[in-house]
Amino acid sequence: MSKSERTRQYIIEKTAPIFNTKGYEGTSLNDITQATGLTKGGIYGNFKNKDEIAIAVFEYNFERLLIMLNSEISKKKTYREKLLCFPELYLGFLGEKFPVGGCPIMNTAIEADDTHDKLKKVAKNALLKWIDSFVYLINKGKENGEFKAEINPEDKALIIISLIEGAIMITKVTGKTKYLKSLMTSLKVHIKDF
Amino acid sequence: MSKSERTRQYIIEKTAPIFNTKGYEGTSLNDITQATGLTKGGIYGNFKNKDEIAIAVFEYNFERLLIMLNSEISKKKTYREKLLCFPELYLGFLGEKFPVGGCPIMNTAIEADDTHDKLKKVAKNALLKWIDSFVYLINKGKENGEFKAEINPEDKALIIISLIEGAIMITKVTGKTKYLKSLMTSLKVHIKDF
DNA sequence: AATAAATTATACCAAATGGTATAATTTTAA
DNA sequence: TTAAAATTATACCATTTGGTATAATTTATT
Numbered sequence A, B: 001m002s003k004s005e006r007t008r009q010y011i012i013e014k015t016a017p018i019f020n021t022k023g024y025e026g027t028s029l030n031d032i033t034q035a036t037g038l039t040k041g042g043i044y045g046n047f048k049n050k051d052e053i054a055i056a057v058f059e060y061n062f063e064r065l066l067i068m069l070n071s072e073i074s075k076k077k078t079y080r081e082k083l084l085c086f087p088e089l090y091l092g093f094l095g096e097k098f099p100v101g102g103c104p105i106m107n108t109a110i111e112a113d114d115t116h117d118k119l120k121k122v123a124k125n126a127l128l129k130w131i132d133s134f135v136y137l138i139n140k141g142k143e144n145g146e147f148k149a150e151i152n153p154e155d156k157a158l159i160i161i162s163l164i165e166g167a168i169m170i171t172k173v174t175g176k177t178k179y180l181k182s183l184m185t186s187l188k189v190h191i192k193d194f
Numbered sequence C: 001a002a003t004a005a006a007t008t009a010t011a012c013c014a015a016a017t018g019g020t021a022t023a024a025t026t027t028t029a030a
Numbered sequence D: 001t002t003a004a005a006a007t008t009a010t011a012c013c014a015t016t017t018g019g020t021a022t023a024a025t026t027t028a029t030t
Helices: A003-022 A029-036 A040-044 A050-073 A079-090 A104-112 A117-143 A153-174 A177-192 B003-022 B029-036 B040-044 B050-073 B079-090 B104-112 B117-143 B153-174 B177-192
Strands: none
Touching: A003 A029, A003 A050, A029 A040, A029 A050, A050 A079, A050 A104, A050 A117, A079 A117, A079 A153, A079 A177, A104 A117, A104 A153, A104 B104, A104 B153, A117 A153, A117 B153, A153 A177, A153 B104, A153 B117, A153 B153, A153 B177, A177 B153, B003 B029, B003 B050, B029 B040, B029 B050, B050 B079, B050 B104, B050 B117, B079 B117, B079 B153, B079 B177, B104 B117, B104 B153, B117 B153, B153 B177
C-alpha cells in the first residue's frame, strides 16, 4: 500500500463519522482538515474534490456495515436464524459496531435524492444491493422449505428494510428506545411467520 | 391579518418546498430572497433569523400534511377504512397533494437529529403527534369491536409509520414505483389483519 | 391629509466556503 | 546516496454565507 493509498484510507476513516452525522453538504473542508490533521494540500492531493471524498466515505460506511452484518449472519445455520439476526443486531444500532450518525443509506438517500445526483446514485446502488441480499436469503429459505412457498421475497425484503430504517429514524429523533424495541419485536414476529 | 402577518405567511409558503427539498441547512438566504422576491430587509423584518424561518416552514409543511390526511380520513366511516386511507393516499405521494421533497418529518429528523437541536425538537413533537393520532384511531377501532382486542395500538402505529416512511425513502432514491406499490400493498394487508 | 409607526430596500460586514498555484518536504527507486 | 517523483504545507483567491445598520418607503391611525 503506497503512502497516498494509506493517506486516502486515513482520510476516509477519520471523516466517515463526520459525513454520516453532519451530512455530505454539511461537512466542510475545515471539518475534514481538523479531523485528519492534514491541510488542504494534503486533502486535495489525494482527492479531486469534496464530492469524491463524500462518495468514498459513503462506500466505506456502507461496506463496513455490510461486512459486520454478514459476519453475524454467517454464524447462523438456518435462513430464518440468519434473518432473525437483523432485529437482534439493530437493537444495538447505537453501539460501536454501527456507523456513528445512523444508517448511511438512509442519511444519504434523504439528503441527496433531490439535490445531489452522484450521491443519490451510490445510495441507490447500495440500497438495491441490500434489497438483493435479503431477496437472496429469503429465496434460499424457500428452496430449503424453511419459508412458505407463497411469500414474495422482494415484498418481504422491503418490509424488513422499512421497519429497520423506520426504527432508526423514530428512535434517533425521539430518543425513546421503547420504539426501537417495539419495532424490532414486530420484525421478529414477522420473520417467524415467513 | 396585518401586512406583516401576510408577508410572514407568504415567505413561509414560497420557501416551504425549497426547505423540504434542499434541507434546512442547505437552503440559503439567497434561495429565500429569490423565491419570495423580497430582499434581506424584508425577510429579517419578519423573522429573527434563518432558524425561525426553518421552524415555521416545518410546522407549515407538517400541518398541511395533517390537514390533507384528516380530510380524507373523515370521509370514511369505519376505523379500518380510515386506516386504509393511508396506503391508498401514499400511493400518490409524488402528486400535488403532498409536500414537494418528501415527508417533512423524515427529512427534518434525518438532517437534524445529530446537528440541530431546535429542529430536532419540532420534528420529534410532530412525529409523536402522528404516532398518537394512529394510536387514537386504533383504540377507537378496538373499542368499536372492529379490531382484535389483543393488538397493541402503539406497536401498530410504529409499523404503519415505518412502512410509509420506508416506502417514501426507497421509492424516491431508486425511482421505482413498484417498491411503493409493494409496500403499500403490504401495509393494506397488515391493516386488514388488525 | 398629516403624522407616527411599521415595513422593506440598500449597502455593507466579517467569517466561512470550496478550490488552486506553488513552494517545501517526503518517499521512492536507481 | 542522490535524483526524480510523489506528497503535503503555505498562502492565496473569488464567491457565498448569515446577519445588521440605516435609509427609504409603505401602512395605519388620527
